[in-house]
Amino acid sequence: MESRVVRPFPTPLSRQDEAPSLGLTRRMRRNRKADWSRRLVRESALTTDDLIWPIFLMDSSEARSPVEWMPGVDRLNIDEAVRQAAEAAALGIPAIAPFPFVDKALRDPTGSEALNTGNLMCRAVRAIKREVPGIGIICDAALDPYTSHGHDGVMEGERVLNDASVQILVGQALALADAGADVIAPSDMMDGRIGAIRAALDGDGHEDVQIMAYAAKYASAFYGPFRDAIGTNATLVGDKRTYQMDPANSDEAIAEVMLDLEEGADMVMIKPGLPYLDVVARVKDHFRVPTFAYQVSGEYAMIMAAANNGWLDGDKAMLESLLAFKRAGADGVLTYFAPRVAKKLKAGA
Numbered sequence: 001m002e003s004r005v006v007r008p009f010p011t012p013l014s015r016q017d018e019a020p021s022l023g024l025t026r027r028m029r030r031n032r033k034a035d036w037s038r039r040l041v042r043e044s045a046l047t048t049d050d051l052i053w054p055i056f057l058m059d060s061s062e063a064r065s066p067v068e069w070m071p072g073v074d075r076l077n078i079d080e081a082v083r084q085a086a087e088a089a090a091l092g093i094p095a096i097a098p099f100p101f102v103d104k105a106l107r108d109p110t111g112s113e114a115l116n117t118g119n120l121m122c123r124a125v126r127a128i129k130r131e132v133p134g135i136g137i138i139c140d141a142a143l144d145p146y147t148s149h150g151h152d153g154v155m156e157g158e159r160v161l162n163d164a165s166v167q168i169l170v171g172q173a174l175a176l177a178d179a180g181a182d183v184i185a186p187s188d189m190m191d192g193r194i195g196a197i198r199a200a201l202d203g204d205g206h207e208d209v210q211i212m213a214y215a216a217k218y219a220s221a222f223y224g225p226f227r228d229a230i231g232t233n234a235t236l237v238g239d240k241r242t243y244q245m246d247p248a249n250s251d252e253a254i255a256e257v258m259l260d261l262e263e264g265a266d267m268v269m270i271k272p273g274l275p276y277l278d279v280v281a282r283v284k285d286h287f288r289v290p291t292f293a294y295q296v297s298g299e300y301a302m303i304m305a306a307a308n309n310g311w312l313d314g315d316k317a318m319l320e321s322l323l324a325f326k327r328a329g330a331d332g333v334l335t336y337f338a339p340r341v342a343k344k345l346k347a348g349a
């Protein structure tokens with residue numbers, strides 16, 4: 001025999017209005033009832049002023065070449081980078097962050113090409129500064145694009161040396177500052193590099209060059225597509241866990257940020273972004289200094305892959321992911337979506 005369940009208050013969907021009131025004092029949905037009200041109570045906002053656009057450079061007669069693992073992202077030659085910088089400036093994007101794909105023949109164990117004042121980065125920075133003086137140029141300091149082993153510093157056997165690497169990074173930073181970099185952004189995670197670079201910049205008449213420290217940079221699987229973009233994926237020997245942070249740690253991020261600020265960092269960065277929003281929030285709460293997050297290549301690739309499969313609304317996922325950084329307390333975000341989002345915001349998204 002079938003048993004039947006008899007509900008005490010059957011409320012068919014069509015008669016929801018007749019349900020007895022719950023007598024709630026506070027109904028959170030009231031403020032959400034209309035667009036004007038949602039806008040009125042909104043706590044954070046994403047604007048074009050929050051965007052830093054990372055771009056990839058190459059030495060080539062071709063204007064562009066696609067980065068396979070980052071759909072929609074191309075490596076640019078210098079002329080094209082200048083055009084793109086001009087377009088970014090016209091959109092109101094405050095700054096770009098160029099990264100070089102260095103010819104394999106120029107890579108060596110000590111990354112000596114990083115010190116060549118005529119290298120791809122320095123030439124591009126000079127050209128962009130000359131043609132598009134109003135846009136900020138944030139230059140990564142690290143040796144990985146230049147080393148044959150793909151590490152951010154120099155090696156002795158299996159070890160990545162700290163102090164010897166810092167000495168070379170200082171030279172790299174000076175070359176970039178001479179070329180016209182507005183901001184040096186050390187991403188190498190060597191200890192003491194912020195202080196050493198600050199002292200060298202000041203000693204060389206570059207007191208106004210800012211430092212954005214990749215202060216809490218984690219040894220992350222989400223950098224994969226970036227390593228395709230700059231061609232270090234095939235060459236990287238081992239991993240970066242002896243200098244980049246353990247993804248399990250958060251107190252340690254506070255110590256890293258504290259040291260970089262003490263050494264003279266003007267701005268700090270947390271990287272990757274979305275999986276580390278707790279760290280972004282903690283760092284901002286703790287130090288109240290300009291705090292940035294990097295929505296890295298793997299985060300970009302995930303959204304693009306799903307969007308291109310029709311599994312996510314790409315525009316909505318892009319905007320939501322970037323707003324989340326603002327809610328967490330970030331002052332700005334490095335994102336490969338920068339021009340696309342700037343166009344969206346301009347159109348009133």
Ligand SMILES: NCc1[nH]cc(CCC(=O)O)c1CC(=O)O
Binds near residue numbers: 140
């Ligand atoms: N020092 C290199 C550097 N600078 C920025 C990124 C990653 C950016 C991204 O994934 O978008 C990396 C890669 C790495 O540390 O291996």
Ligand SMILES: [Mg+2]
Binds near residue numbers: 189215256259260
């Ligand atoms: Mg550090």
